[in-house]
Amino acid sequence: MAVRRQLLQVFQEPRIGGAIMVERARPETRSWPQEQRRVETLGAFSDSSLRERSLRLEECVLYQCQRCNTVLGDSLHLCAQEEKIGLIACLKVTNDVVVEDSVMVCIEGDFMGSTYNVLNCRSCELGIGIKLCCSTSLAHLRGFFCLFKDSVVCYLLKTKTTVRASKMTFPTVSLKERVQKLKENLVLAHMRIDAQHKKLEEQNQQKIVDKKHCYKRRPYPLAPGHRKKKLNN
Template sequence: MDEVVAGALKVKDCVIFQCKMCHTVLGDSLQCCGTSSTLNVLMCLRVTENVELDPAILIGHEGPLSECLYRYLYCSFCRANVGFVPFSTRELLSCLRGLYCLDKGALHCYVLQSNSVVEASALSLEPQSLTQHLGELKRQIMVAHCRLMASVKKLDELVGEESGHS
């Protein structure tokens, strides 16, 4: 069942992120825009309404989030801490600002293709590079071009046969 779901999306690439404590759905791989191995997080553009943003703004004093302003993310059902959203960071972490950073250690991942639950740290969710996307698009255009040319040839043959009988 490796069929295209929408555009170039394949079922094998679809993963649902769940709270490790209560299995509540927190997000999915469609909104994942990368990972940070330094912080052990999945970076997401959006999460579900089951993720609550703590109103308190924290200031990191040590570790990788030192000198950063951030807010914790909680599962709305079991209140487990599932990540954070950085608002002000050092330059090194500037790519994380405003993103939902889901802690891999707080997640289970439901993989649609295999109908299995795996640890978030076991998955490679790096987005494809632009070069990979362009290569796939070029391949699809070439296939469409070949099909179109074959159709034009067949149409010319049919028109030629029809005009020969008149």
């Protein structure tokens, strides 16, 4: 009876602690030749196509997993870097980056007091970074995909070589410069639109004038044998 009473108590009363483990199938792993061909396909950009997008080939880099060389992201979405803790922050990553549902809390180290989701590689399940949910000291990285430099290698499109991210110096990304450049582009676009608008107005005015000339009243020819009569005052 005592055992039965304890079992009823366990199933009836809510329990705060504990966790539910859900098993899932291991993702399909890619072989090295397949991943290498994929990287070469992604990196097969010509100089002309890059110039059309206002990109320089030496600035284009692919971020890959150090263990299985799966493509995780690229330098086009690089937003910031933290040299002290060895992170590169990206706005977007590929679908091969898995964001774990469980929220972790760090109680020591560089991320002390921060809550985050762990980022894993889909192919080899290697921990490649974090996604900060709440942080005081690293508030500027909140919401970005922060990749560990020690877990990432960089594929340079210009030289087609692979370099460890920890040995690379990434360009400093300044939001102020990008905003200033965006403002300049908006001003130029506004000037072009204004010029086209004035040109259309001039063309419309010219069409109206031409139509008035076309419909101007013309005297009808007199019938043969008909004479004009003068009015006597």
